[in-house]
Amino acid sequence: MDTNEFEQAFLQFENSIVSSDLKDVARYWHAICLGNRLPSWSDIRPTAIKTQLRIVWCYDYDAALDDFIGRLAGVAITGLMKKQFKGARLSEIRPNDKYPRSLERATRVLKE
Helix, strand or coil: CCHHHHHHHHHHHHHHCCCHHHHHHHHHHHHHCECCECCCHHHCCHHHHCCCHHHCEEEEEECCCCEEEEEEECHHHHCCCCCCCCCCEHHHHCCCCCHHHHHHHHHHHHHC
16 A cells, blocks of 8 residues: 555545544554554554543454454453453453454454
């Protein structure tokens, strides 16, 4: 995807977001992308989205397990969970009937 395609895709994505908090997170993410390269963990400054951190969650992808491992989750996310998020596999966090769809969505985010 070239830079122009990336910018067009981002504009479409941004326009589809209703929540002002999520728009702020998306805009920050876009600002730290270099061209069409996704940011690394070291590029992210949580203080830049401190107001929105309560609604943010992040995973690491473990290719060997083909699963996602919880890295960070705000209180609005962890408050909905019965299990600990950090260090837990997506397959452990999501109920068995919901996991396949969750894995599919997370994998799509990873690849697209």
